[in-house]
Amino acid sequence: MNSDRTTLLTGATGLLGSYLLRDLLFAERSVAVIARPTRRASAHERIETLVRGWESSLGIGLPRPVVLVGDLDRPLCGLGGADLGWVREHCEQIVNNAASLTFRGVDRDAEPWKTNVGGTVTMLALAEAAGIRHVHHVSTAYVAGLRTGIVLEDDGNVGQEFGNDYEASKAEAELLVRAAPHLDTATIYRPSIIVGDSATGYTSTYHGYYAALRLGHTLLTRVSLGSTSGRALLTLLGIDADSRKNFVPVDWVSAVIARGIASHSARGRTYHLTHPEPLAMEFVAEVIQEAVESYSVAAAPDAPDLCDEQWFADHLRVQLDLYQRYFRTDPSFDHPNTSTIAADLPCPALDRDTLLRMSKYAIQHNFGWFPPDAVVTELPRASSRRGTLAH
Template sequence: MVKRIYFFTGFPGFLATRMIARLAEEEPESEFELLVHESAIPEAERVVQRLRGNKRTKRFRIHAGDITKTNLKLEKAVSEQLKETVTHVFHLAAIYDLAVHDRIAQSVNVTGTRNVNLWVLECKSIERYVYFSTAYVSGDRKGTIYENELALGQDFKNHYEKTKHDAEVLVQYMRDRIPTTIIRPGIVLGDSKTGETAKFDGPYFMMRYLDKFSRMPIPYVGKGEALINLVPVDYIVEATVYLSRHPVGEDKVYHLTDPNPYQAREAFRLIAQALTGKAPSFTMPHSTVRIMLSFPPLRKWVKVEKETLDYFRLEAVYDCTEAQRDLEPAGIKCPDFADYIPAAVEYYRLHRNDPAKLIEVV
């Protein structure tokens, strides 16, 4: 029976936790070394307890550390031992907030990735390095974006995109030295079957917006002709777990995006009907909504970051030919948005007042 030693950053984040749970179920002999920032250790311990269930096992080991520090701030003896045994490194830790300040994004996304890269290069048993990027490293590019493209002189809509681009550039340099798989997800929604998600950010800002206007005529935001690329978390997990272990995934970059994305206007209509029971009935200019959200009091009331609006005007199409081709033998496909959005909306409806899931808008 296969035994791998997995090293994760980004735990106890939702995506890392889901991935670890999937791997642990499929590989009962494998072990998991979890790098956790000191501030997140209490939550990490709770999540590990859930992963263990009723079993008395030491498969899941938490290590206090910090990707922004040299040697990941691991104790020297611990670090040296891990470098001898770890076979797979999953680097998911990052700042994903679209409104993040440059200094913080640089520290975590760029410096953090540089430090993880340096650590991985010293791992003697490494079989695969899996780095989580984003489809939006494409910045303001228009037209078809291919999986083998990265730095083509684009500008960026926010510090999140810029720093994730710069971090991926660093990882790209690793590809001829370490077996590497780069994952570029689209905008991630909750589980396609249960709707479960950890935070109501990203596309959930649309639902928070609708909450404020549900008792009055609902406006579309601009023409909404852009294709908005939404993908459920279970597709990301299933695809990544497969590609990270299969030889076909070595030295590849994958767009884990929807091959048949909906226009933003149609996606918004489906969400509005599922959440409020009615469709939008008129169009408010994009510029008007952006001006409104430029005022902090109004932005806090609506609970929507103004940076979210940029993705309603994105003139990019994310080609995912490589991902589709390599996932086809495993029968892994991205579900259709219209089929799973009712589950996402229902989960939001049940948990929208849960403070642990709300993202503060400033």
């Protein structure tokens, strides 16, 4: 059982998962992924496209992961006898990275509960069935909910109120992983708000920072509200200009988790993957203003599809109360465990130029929305040496 040291990764087709896949393959680790098909591509095709993209971006060949077609919505991910036998024989640890980033949903049969809690139950059942005794679980720093002050890496649930159902579902999932009696180690990673690649600006998902950027972009391109100033944006979002939020680039988050996956002595702890220098929302709003004024194309006053305030009220305001809670001031996340395993991996600065690069990427890629027939396979260029990825 578990005769080699394959790492089984979920969520490899997502933003963080694609970087984890890159970093694990680059480090020449044996990797298997659980992935599901889309209407357009099989699970194998999706993973092959990703790995080819990384090969082209890195300028080197990469080994291929074993692709297991599976879905966290199905018992044991729907893995049949042969696949389950293969997992039992080869996999030593699971990286449970798949999740739903849906913020709101009270129905526990729907997102975010279905994937975040139900999917974690499924992953734990798979670990038990396959005799896997080590789980690395990607959580979020916002399991701290609406807490203020200092949040310790070792803090679990302390009766905190949550800002949304996503946070509550992730907190519940953490508890399930920690309590699983069949695991020897549960290692928890808690990133703050993940943004794009610190070097290239690349992203494939558009949550958090990008939601505010998209609002500024929409104001400029679709709504005749007049002002797109950073201050006006903060007012619209109901955000205190002095509040500070914690953003971390995806390449750094992945590099630290890959470090944790590779080190037996790192197992069993909780890691805050948070930035030592949270950003003032006033600065974030200024960057958003500069980005939309530089990269978005303002709608002409006589554009036929120009929307008015009523459109704005109907389509966007319903989302704003979510983001008002989301962009509240963060607590201070302590991070001694992360500092121990990643002392030589400082989190890259998120300065104006870096945020502008990320914003430009998002705007130029239309926040991930493309006409149905568009094919987008571009991945960022990254410099590489065997054994080390620059980030």
